[in-house]
Each structure stands twice: as C-alpha cells, then as structure tokens.
Amino acid sequence: MSTTAYAGPQPVQDRLLPVKETYKDIFHEGAAAEYEKAMAGARELVLNFLQHNRQPFSGVSAAELKAAFAAVDFDTPLPDYDSLFNEVQELYVKHATAFHLPAYIAHLNCPVVIPAVAAEVLIAAINSSQDTWDQSAGGTLMEQQLISWTAREIGFGPLADGVFTAGGSQSNLMGLLLARDYYAATHGNHNIKQHGLPVDASRYRIFLSEKAHFSNHKGAALLGLGEQALVEIKTDERFRMDPELLEAAIIRELQQGNIPIAIVATAGTTDFGNLDPLAEAGRLAAKYNLWYHIDAAYGCGLLLTEKYRSLLNGIETAHSVTIDYHKSFFQPISSSAFIVKDKQYLRLLRMHVDYLNPKDEDYDDLNQINKSIMQSTRRFDALKLWCTLRLMGKQQLGVYTETIIETAEKAAEVIALDPELELLSYSDMGVILFRYAPESHKTADLDALNQYIKKAMFNSGKVLVASTRVNGVFHLKFTMLNPLTTLDDVHFILRTIKQHGAAWRR
Known part of the structure; x- marks a missing residue:
C-alpha cells in the first residue's frame, strides 16, 4: 500500500486522461482558450449591436420570426462558435429591442452602465450562489454592504437589513408577506409559517392607491388573502393617493369589523411617474398601528439626487421598501432589493435545513437565504451595483x-x-x-x-x-x-x- 500523501488535484495538463478535447466546453482551468474564443464572439455581437443599430426595433413580425425558429433542430449541434453566433444574431440580437436608443421611450427599461455590464461577465463565469456564506464569502459581504448603503440612503438606522431580489414584484410580495405574518404574530400570537392562515385572515385589509402596481394584487392572491383584501384608494388630479380618503377607508373598514394590517404607498407609479404622499401615509400607518410598505421600484432613483430627493420625504418611516436598481440605477436586469427598517422582521422568513443552513452553522447571520423567499440558488447581482458605485459614484x-x-x-x-x-x-x-x-x-x-x-x-x-x-x-x-x-x-x-x-x- 502506498503511503504517499494526496497532494490535491493536479493541473489539467498534468493529468493522464485526454480531458482537453473531452471537456473543452466546461469552464475550468484547461478551457482558457475555448473561453477566450467564446468571449471574443460574444463581444463582437455586442459591438455590432451598439454600432449598427439605428432604430429601437427591427419591425419583424411574429409570423416571420416564428418561421425562422421552426427550422432550429436541437438534436443537431452547430459545428462551431461562428455558426452559433450567426444563428443568435439572426434569431435574437437582430430583433432585440435597443433600450439605449432615444427613440425607445416605452416601458421602464433603462440603458445600462458599462461597469455593471463588465460585472455580468464575472457573475456568469464564477457563478457564485448567494444563498449561504460557504458558497459566496466575499459576495455575501458585498451584498450586505450594498444593502446597508441603500438603507442609509433611505434614512433607516443601523438595525436595517435586506436582501437582493429578482425584481420589484418579488420585493412587493415580501412586503405583503411580512405585513401579514407580523400582524398575526404580534396581535394574535399566531405563526402563519407553521400553522397556516388564522381564522380571521379573511378580514385582513391592505390599503393602496388605485394606481398601485399590479404585483400587489397578485401578491395578495398568492398569500391566500385574495384581492378582496385590497382596499383601493382614489387618487387626486395628479393620480396620487388621497390621504383623506385613505384615513376614511381605514375607519370604514374598522367600523365594518375588518382588520386593517398595512398601507402600501407607491413612490413612482408605472403609468404616471408620480409619488403618493409618503409622509402622510406614514403618519396614518403609525396612527393606526399598520405595517407601512413603500414600493419605490421606480422612484428609488431619487435617492441619488440632491435636487429631487425631497420627493421621497417620508420614505424613512416605512417598515419595508422595494428598490429596483435595474430601473433607476441603470443596472442590467435583474438587480433589485427588499429593505426593512429592522432586521428582526426578516426572522419571520427564516427556515433552517441541515443540508443548507443548519442552526449550528449560522456564520454570524451571514446566510442570505435566511432573508429571502423561495430563492435558494441566487445570482450575485450585487456585484453589478458594487462595480457601478465604486467606479462611477452616486x-x-x-x-x-x-x-x-x-x-x-x-x-x-x-x-x-x-x-x-x-x-x-x-x-x-x-x-x-x-x-x-x-x-x-x-x-x-x-x-x-x-x-x-x-x-x-x-x-x-x-x-x-x-x-x-x-x-x-x-x-x-x-x-x-x-x-x-x-x-x-x-x-x-x-x-x-x-x-x-x-x-x-x-
């Protein structure tokens, strides 16, 4: 029996197996040349997209494009990268909407900043997962530091916390979920995570503008409250929630025996770009002891400017805030966050499993999965914002x-x-x-x-x-x-x- 100690894995070129050709497509130390070739082809596509696009859309019809896709056979691989990128050019890049062109003025899609695009290359190649500390040590700290920075910009104190999410809709769902579970836990000593909805959940009421984002309606349905739980408040001439009507609606629901649990204000409506009266809504939330969530998916960009920052006055009174960096911080999709004023609120989401985040290995609260919902494997999207702020600045x-x-x-x-x-x-x-x-x-x-x-x-x-x-x-x-x-x-x-x-x- 050999007594030679195992010295660890050897470089690919020193191994006996002919791995170079067999595994040339896997990202590993022996595939540097293949990686360089692939990146050069992708880079050329991007440069062509930038340099030759003169209008935001090709005008291709759905029928025409579907006919081209019908010829694709996944059972027959293409012979080389040139063939692959030619196909991608014809089927995708050629018809991709160019959000960076001024003649695109349609949806909430921003042009992206180049430091964030560079970060995407690192994110995809290194492929960290942000769910636990042992899968992304530096990435975890980068994300947490960016969450803390955003919380300070909002006006939250040192107890604030949060997590990067896939988008504003997911963050809004988290806001409603915490509102629901926090009320049940603090007013009825009821744990919804363990025992399901309490018997009085059908009387829960959430107040929001009639112009609020549709994700609130979908979220209420997913949470088992139903759209009937949402009380829509009429807006003023600028399509902003009317605080007098908001308070009248809260009083009316109380008189009818229902249970107000939350107010959702919108900082930047999708259809009008206007902000609800955040300070007034926060005052009413405090007066009636309601959870206060602010959907600032669009309006979060106002955090960046001294000139217009006052439009967000009152955001600091919220319990939770939705942030979409990929709308107003010029980040590639996806890059969003859910921020809470007090990290204790996030404990309502925590769940331990031995194979992922056991209780005896909590790493000083560094496992980000403890703060997210149904998103274990998660991209290191925070790196894009990190590179942007470090190179460009707020x-x-x-x-x-x-x-x-x-x-x-x-x-x-x-x-x-x-x-x-x-x-x-x-x-x-x-x-x-x-x-x-x-x-x-x-x-x-x-x-x-x-x-x-x-x-x-x-x-x-x-x-x-x-x-x-x-x-x-x-x-x-x-x-x-x-x-x-x-x-x-x-x-x-x-x-x-x-x-x-x-x-x-x-």
Missing part, C-alpha cells in the same frame, strides 16, 4: 436622474402647448400620458386613432412608445429613463406620431 448616477426629470418636464410643456396634442398629467419623474387629437379629428374615434399610431410605429421599428388606458380612455405613453434622450429627440418622436396620425384613414 453623484454621477444622480446627474443622470436629474437630466431625465428635467427633459421630461420640458417634454410635457411641449406637448401641453401643441394644439394637436392633449396632455393628461404632469409627472414627478418621467412618465407622460397624452393623445394625438388635432382639431381635424375631433369627431373621430380618438382611441382607434391613437391605437393605430402606436401599432404603426411599432411595426416600423423606428419609434417605440407605450400606452395605457385611464378611465377607459386610450393614451400614448412616454416613459423617460434615458439621460441621452434630448428635447430634439422628443420633437422627432412627436413629428413621427403626427405623421402616422395624418396617414390614418377612418
């Missing part, structure tokens, strides 16, 4: 946010003064709703006219705008999240809208 991001808001203000004025357009509302941030409604079309079906304009522009691919209905009326929507968009770009988009409107035939 101030530069704040300048971008200020530029967007100021351009949106000027764009709204242009629309308001144009006799062929009808502006619906001004925005706190960058969402503008309006209609093409020239005097010559006053007797026309303006909904049909504006629907035609949006569809015609989408089919051409040259300009992409969004739309929504307000009180049943169809409106075109600008969502401004690009600091590169200028007033000249806005004038070009409006001219394009008018050109398509003039071509409409009733």
